[in-house]
Amino acid sequence: MTLTRFVTKNAFRNKRRSLLTVLSIGFSLLLLTLMMTIWRSFYIDKGTTQSAQRLLVRHKVSLVFNLPASYREKIRSIPGVTQVVNQQWFGGQYKDDKPENFFAQFGTDPQELLKVYPEFQIPAEQVEAWQHDRAGAIVDAELARKFGWKIGDRLNIKGVIFPLNLELTIRGIFTAPTTTQTIYFNKTYLDEGYAEAKGNEGVFAVLVDSPQDVARVASAIDEQFRNAPKPTKTETERAFQLDFVQMLGNVKAFILSICSAVVFAILLVSANTMAMSIRERTREVALLKTLGFTRNSILGLFVGEAVSLALVGGIVGTLIAYVVVFGMQKQGGFMTGMAVTLPTVIVALLVSALVGFLSAFIPSYHASQVNIVDGLRHIG
Amino acid sequence: MPPKSTSLTACATSDDAEKEHMAIPLSYNVRNLRLRKGLTVMTALGIALTVATAIFIMALLAGLDRAFGTTGDPLNILVLRKGSTSELSAGGVARDDMQTMKDLPGVARNSQGEPLVSGEDILVIVLPRRDGTGEVNVTTRFLTPLGIEMRPKIKLIAGRWFTPGQHEVVVSKSINARFSKTNIGDSMQIGTGQWTVVGIFDGSGTAHDSEIWGDINQLTVDFERTQYSSVLMRATDPVSAEALKNRVTDDQRLKLAGMLEPDYYSSQTKSGQPIKFVGLIVAIIMAIGSSFAAMNTMYAAVAYRGREIATLRVIGFTKPSILTSFVIESLLLSLLGALVGILLMLPFNGMATGTSNAVTFSEVVFRLQMTPVVVSLAIAFAILMGLIGGLAPAWHAARQDILGALRG
Numbered sequence: 001m002t003l004t005r006f007v008t009k010n011a012f013r014n015k016r017r018s019l020l021t022v023l024s025i026g027f028s029l030l031l032l033t034l035m036m037t038i039w040r041s042f043y044i045d046k047g048t049t050q051s052a053q054r055l056l057v058r059h060k061v062s063l064v065f066n067l068p069a070s071y072r073e074k075i076r077s078i079p080g081v082t083q084v085v086n087q088q089w090f091g092g093q094y095k096d097d098k099p100e101n102f103f104a105q106f107g108t109d110p111q112e113l114l115k116v117y118p119e120f121q122i123p124a125e126q127v128e129a130w131q132h133d134r135a136g137a138i139v140d141a142e143l144a145r146k147f148g149w150k151i152g153d154r155l156n157i158k159g160v161i162f163p164l165n166l167e168l169t170i171r172g173i174f175t176a177p178t179t180t181q182t183i184y185f186n187k188t189y190l191d192e193g194y195a196e197a198k199g200n201e202g203v204f205a206v207l208v209d210s211p212q213d214v215a216r217v218a219s220a221i222d223e224q225f226r227n228a229p230k231p232t233k234t235e236t237e238r239a240f241q242l243d244f245v246q247m248l249g250n251v252k253a254f255i256l257s258i259c260s261a262v263v264f265a266i267l268l269v270s271a272n273t274m275a276m277s278i279r280e281r282t283r284e285v286a287l288l289k290t291l292g293f294t295r296n297s298i299l300g301l302f303v304g305e306a307v308s309l310a311l312v313g314g315i316v317g318t319l320i321a322y323v324v325v326f327g328m329q330k331q332g333g334f335m336t337g338m339a340v341t342l343p344t345v346i347v348a349l350l351v352s353a354l355v356g357f358l359s360a361f362i363p364s365y366h367a368s369q370v371n372i373v374d375g376l377r378h379i380g
Numbered sequence: 381m382p383p384k385s386t387s388l389t390a391c392a393t394s395d396d397a398e399k400e401h402m403a404i405p406l407s408y409n410v411r412n413l414r415l416r417k418g419l420t421v422m423t424a425l426g427i428a429l430t431v432a433t434a435i436f437i438m439a440l441l442a443g444l445d446r447a448f449g450t451t452g453d454p455l456n457i458l459v460l461r462k463g464s465t466s467e468l469s470a471g472g473v474a475r476d477d478m479q480t481m482k483d484l485p486g487v488a489r490n491s492q493g494e495p496l497v498s499g500e501d502i503l504v505i506v507l508p509r510r511d512g513t514g515e516v517n518v519t520t521r522f523l524t525p526l527g528i529e530m531r532p533k534i535k536l537i538a539g540r541w542f543t544p545g546q547h548e549v550v551v552s553k554s555i556n557a558r559f560s561k562t563n564i565g566d567s568m569q570i571g572t573g574q575w576t577v578v579g580i581f582d583g584s585g586t587a588h589d590s591e592i593w594g595d596i597n598q599l600t601v602d603f604e605r606t607q608y609s610s611v612l613m614r615a616t617d618p619v620s621a622e623a624l625k626n627r628v629t630d631d632q633r634l635k636l637a638g639m640l641e642p643d644y645y646s647s648q649t650k651s652g653q654p655i656k657f658v659g660l661i662v663a664i665i666m667a668i669g670s671s672f673a674a675m676n677t678m679y680a681a682v683a684y685r686g687r688e689i690a691t692l693r694v695i696g697f698t699k700p701s702i703l704t705s706f707v708i709e710s711l712l713l714s715l716l717g718a719l720v721g722i723l724l725m726l727p728f729n730g731m732a733t734g735t736s737n738a739v740t741f742s743e744v745v746f747r748l749q750m751t752p753v754v755v756s757l758a759i760a761f762a763i764l765m766g767l768i769g770g771l772a773p774a775w776h777a778a779r780q781d782i783l784g785a786l787r788g
Binding site (some may be wrong): 106 | 419422425429513515517570662668672676
């Protein structure tokens with residue numbers, strides 16, 4: 001019998017206990033993996049290359065203020081800017097105000113939108129159809145799948161922010177690298193239906209010629225409008241999205257506190273199990289010693305056992321997390337664009353191994369120090 | 381105080397059902413938990429962490445509910461453009477409509493005989509948080525002194541109210557605590573003007589606790605706003621409030637919709653949805669993990685005491701009493717966990733935090749509220765974990781083979 005086999009045999013000798021421990025650790029690691037995935041998508045992911053080259057310009061004071069439409073051409077004249085497109089948040093209701101029926105609606109310029117967002121995949125004839133229909137719209141493929149929309153379908157959006165309802169026709173369906181949950185319609189439609197919308201835009205999306213130029217162009221845009229009645233704030237798409245996360249509250253502290261509670265909880269669970277199983281085996285340890293096993297090898301045996309149990313738990317947890325995230329992503333909404341990545345899995349497994357190691361060390365150290373005679377006399 | 385086990389008779393096998401059975405005293409379980417201190421403490425701590433997390437999330441939601449639930453006076457009617465759901469929507473109430481509304485029957489008047497109708501405007505401005513975690517949107521309400529008079533719950537606690545016609549604002553106590561540049565004497569940029577902070581008010585836990593208040597006439601000049609975003613009207617009594625609400629909504633001249641102020645604010649509690657969603661998932665996953673851990677501990681407890689249980693059976697304790705006893709032991713364990721969890725969270729009670737209002741996209745300040753409901757829910761949650769963790773091992777203990785156990 002090799003040492004590895006000895007460790008595995010021992011780890012599963014009390015099957016029920018091992019199973020419960022693995023499941024308990026597994027569920028905790030599931031949570032840890034989910035939290036790390038959210039953390040990663042908020043704070044670490046850089047996004048696509050196009051997204052790094054894109055800037056969003058908004059009113060300096062707040063997103064709820066509009067910018068003059070005339071800014072578009074002024075921004076275009078700044079060196080380094082290749083494309084500029086207007087986007088007006090409509091914020092209407094589809095069907096009802098239930099959160100699952102919510103998606104973003106932007107009024108924009110069909111001539112230029114797809115030049116600023118070259119990563120959107122859409123057949124050229126659909127774009128052309130949209131450009132020719134003032135009441136046309138293009139929709140995200142994920143949304144189309146979710147609501148069962150087809151090209152040519154009518155789409156009624158009730159205005160909440162704006163006092164008019166949109167009656168749109170779907171002219172195209174686009175696929176984005178990560179689902180956007182967005183429909184785009186012709187801003188002119190909004191201008192004609194509600195005169196006060198004309199000449200005002202929510203934000204401008206700007207495509208910069210190279211990633212190196214992004215910072216310079218951003219400050220050049222803000223500089224241009226610094227003394228205008230409506231000053232601007234220009235930031236990368238990524239930073240813009242982070243502002244929304246920021247608004248949810250202290251998300252970083254929230255995630256960190258949950259993660260530490262979880263790690264501490266698995267440490268307790270794992271230490272508990274190891275303490276139980278090592279205490280049971282005091283007599284066995286003495287026996288192993290009489291057979292010539294050194295203290296260190298006994299220590300190694302127990303630690304190995306704990307680490308492998310914890311690792312199995314970790315694998316179970318990350319697997320479930322993978323399935324959960326994949327499933328939620330299909331649902332759209334909150335988890336959109338998130339995925340359990342290999343580095344996240346590796347970190348989760350390292351955490352579980354470390355927890356296994358720490359939890360076994362003290363009880364097994366004590367066990368390895370037990371005097372042979374006392375150990376043999378021990379009654380479980 | 382021996383627990384009654386009669387309720388569990390149904391679980392027992394038929395031959396036991398007829399026997400009269402005596403309950404195992406509670407002190408037996410307490411002593412057993414004490415005997416294996418390490419195991420008990422670690423399992424209870426695991427449950428405590430889960431309970432603490434659940435309390436944290438429930439307290440957040442309770443605080444949010446309170447912020448919106450207690451805002452608004454039942455005599456006040458908020459008037460918005462038809463179809464609009466929030467004060468921030470584009471297109472509001474035209475200035476000319478104000479006179480029509482002032483003349484409606486049922487409108488209350490103050491001591492000077494002025495009709496209590498207040499045209500108000502809402503802006504969202506960006507302020508840096510004091511702790512340096514970034515800049516967020518803050519709701520700024522512009523109104524007249526009449527509007528302040530219509531909200532008697534709001535009390536000035538430092539400085540003075542703004543003077544009409546001046547670039548002056550007053551901030552709520554929570555805003556003052558959470559954002560820099562909001563002390564009395566500081567000035568902040570709103571639009572093109574610099575506005576000076578002249579006072580601090582206490583919103584007493586209402587949604588106004590997340591607001592800054594300034595003079596509307598000055599705003600109109602600065603921003604060339606031609607409309608109010610909302611109008612607040614006060615009715616003379618609850619019956620006329622209902623009537624006034626309908627009268628505003630039905631008036632063909634106005635194209636407006638009125639709603640009672642408390643209804644408007646309670647509809648905004650949906651801002652807590654993301655917290656609720658994430659919180660629920662976190663609590664459920666942690667609870668499953670802790671239940672497994674509790675089950676593990678209880679199985680170990682049963683395994684250690686094989687011979688003891690057999691002895692109890694021989695003495696004459698029935699299967700149901702043993703089942704009950706072990707379930708109770710598991711419940712004791714989880715209640716201990718709940719107690720520790722509640723104690724862990726007590727220092728956080730009343731802590732102020734903020735989230736984004738889903739309707740106005742701006743910061744809502746609220747306090748963690750460990751209400752009796754939250755605490756009892758947490759205890760119920762722990763009991764559930766104890767039950768799930770304890771039932772299977774207890775069942776196992778009750779069905780043990782007596783002879784085999786005595787011999788082993």
